[in-house]
Amino acid sequence: MAPRARLLTVLAVLVGLGALVLPLWEVRLGAPQYPEGLGLQIHAHTVTGIKPNDLQNINGLNHYIGMKPILPDAIPELRYMPWLIGALIVSGALLAARGMRRGLWVWLAAFALLGAVGLWDFWRWEHDYGHNLDMDTAIIVIPGMTYQPPLIGSKQLLNFTATAWPGTGAMALGVAFFGVLATLAVTGRGRTA
């Protein structure tokens, strides 16, 4: 890989650091009586409301259906996710700096695997919140109704429309992933030609 290609690749990988500060995922809730909307942002290290008190207000509403309150401190993934992302970016940057093509392919595979596992884990949490309801304290009980928010896209949950979408942090990771993929593809073609 030419030095210029290496530099560009390193920069692309470093964009991924944005995932440590920007929200990875956003879940927005809208209802007739919430024209201003409520929403959650899933960061690498925590879950917050989009507006101040959104998390508290969502938890307040969720008590009607017996859903567990969302407590960022009780989600272990949020403790080691920043380290995983950090390790991924640092190793990617090192591999790119040295122009190690084979290593970068392996890195991409690991990245893809981690991404898939991460999404599956997120889905698992959503499934748990949406299905594992405390029926003793639930006030609104609709037989057969579950409240799993969508992983991506929109879903109607009682009076709320829940819409989930990757956040800017996920997009930063996308830049790192596809940046490396593009460099490998372009420089690869260049060498064989």
Next chain:
Amino acid sequence: MRNQALGRLTIMVGVVAAAGCTPKAPQQLVSGDAASRVYVAPGEYDELYSFMSGGFSGNVTVYGLPSGRLLKTIPVFSQFPENGYGYTEETKPMLETSYGAVPWDDTHHPQLSQTKGMADGRWLFINGNNTPRIARIDLTTFETVEILEIPHAAGGHASPFITPNSEYVVSAIRFSVPVPNVDVPVETYKQNFKGSLSFVRADQPGKMEIAFQLMMPGYNYDLGRAGKGKSDGWFFFTTYNSEQAFTNLELNASKSDKDFMAAVNWKLAEKCVADGKAKTAPARYAHNTFDHSSRQSKSEMITSVRMLMPTDCPGVVYFLPTPKSPHGVNVDPTGEYIVGGGKLASVIPVHSFTKMIAAIESKAFDGELYGIPILKYESVMAGEVQKPGLGPLHTEFDDKGNAYTSMFISSEIVKWKLGTWEVLDRMPVYYSIGHLMVPGGDNVKPYGKYVVAMNKITKDRYLPTGAELTQSAQLIDISGDKMKMLLDFPTQGEPHYAQALPASLIRDKQVKFFSLAESTHPFVTRAESEAGVSRDGRNVHVKMIAIRSHFAPDVIEGIEVGDTVSWHVTNVEQDWDILHGFAVLGMNTAEIILQPGETRTIKWVPQKPGIYPFYCTDFCSALHQEMSGYVRVSARGSGVKLTSGVSAKAATQQARAGKYAAPKPETHAHEAAQAAAKGGK
């Protein structure tokens, strides 16, 4: 299309009405597009906030313009059982005066705060006329946050008009009284009665202070306006009853051909006060303030006031002769013209500030009264509007050099031109207009576009509602050469005056909830685990939270007849427009309405044993009907232990809420255990 149809319908109704009885004035027919001009579609906003005084209701009402829709009633000087204002411990001090708590007043003139002569949307001031007071309303919460009583005063009518940078609001009095107010024969009016003009420092919230009281002859000071632009630094007050009559005023105070306008040089007065020419006089008056972090008010009694005698500060005040018992005084946007409203006069007199200054410099005096020079009418007069109509009262200004004067007796608004004094247009209003208001009409750059007529008599304008009818406002378009009637809308109490400003100035500054974390209320209960009951002799304190959809605690036993129960209820919601209410069977005060994050305390002394349900009075959620509880009241000395239980449902909710609210679960478990132990005692 629908709007046009509405317009056509309105025309048809007008035509039918006109055809069905003796024809009325043609202006009663609205023009075709009136309906669309005032139509604010569902979900859309009005262009302006309009603040109307409530008159004898003691409140302020807020209307959207051009729709004329009532948006809010703000309690100011009157107890308001609708939300507990003046009943709760937090708000009772707001109504304290040197006469004790006065739970009512008569609000007259809303006054928006100004910066550089323009309404800035920070505060609204309003006067209490009966027991003279000035209140400040915070326009981020639409709540009364400060009230200052005015001493040596009765009938605080010429109030609370403001100087261009909100330096002062004023209070000049309609009823002269002895100073100090002592027991004297009323017939000693001339030697004993004085009229005070108070200048109240207004630009620091929570710190309204009487800078000085100018002690004037015992006339009736009716209205006032600050100079602006070239006349900044002056204040103009109308007086009537320069005859100094004290009985049968309608005849005896109407004899003179001219009364006066008092021109006060307030910047000179400031200097005289700074130079020590004012006397400190004993006085007693209340200053009530509302603390934002605890959302509690307190009342302080102040015991002195600075009093300035006109003779101790030569040049501080001049009298401008003004025809026939003038009522309104208004200063045009440039500050040059001072318009008087001689309610019995056949002309509208306009004084010139430039000529006034020249007359003062050339000493064009026509004698003096009580040491106050009287300027010659001819030397200060800029012009007179001839044949304007009958009973001119008040004048407001648009952004195009026109003036609009309300005519009480001929029941019309007259549009005339500043400078040429010619009458341009007339609009009949129904009926007997008092004040009128152009949005920004007292600003250096008026907003214009509309004039609102505030009519005193309603008669047949709406479906009749018995002998007492609503008061009526009318919205008139002034954007063109001719005035166009747009809308009638009913108003509450008796709006004397109103002010309006573009909604954009305050719409986005609204507080949506009060932060629980930042609350410094001594009885704030931030979580269910902090709730509970305690007894201190015959006083019982209940710390209670309200959250969708329960109170905690919701079962209280061990109250005895004659206990003073203080309900400290905190709405722990931190979400916009999620309110709760609280009321107890037989409670002899009022309900309380709790804004999100707010703690309110109401006292209750139960009179007989029994079970007293309490409930949420503000429909808050799907389970609102379930939001209730019971208090058991036992006979005195019955020995029932004081306990506060929570229902099974609330208990599980409490456990969950406690768990979720706690950053450190173990601490909270400890607190919850404590609370449980306390409850179980």
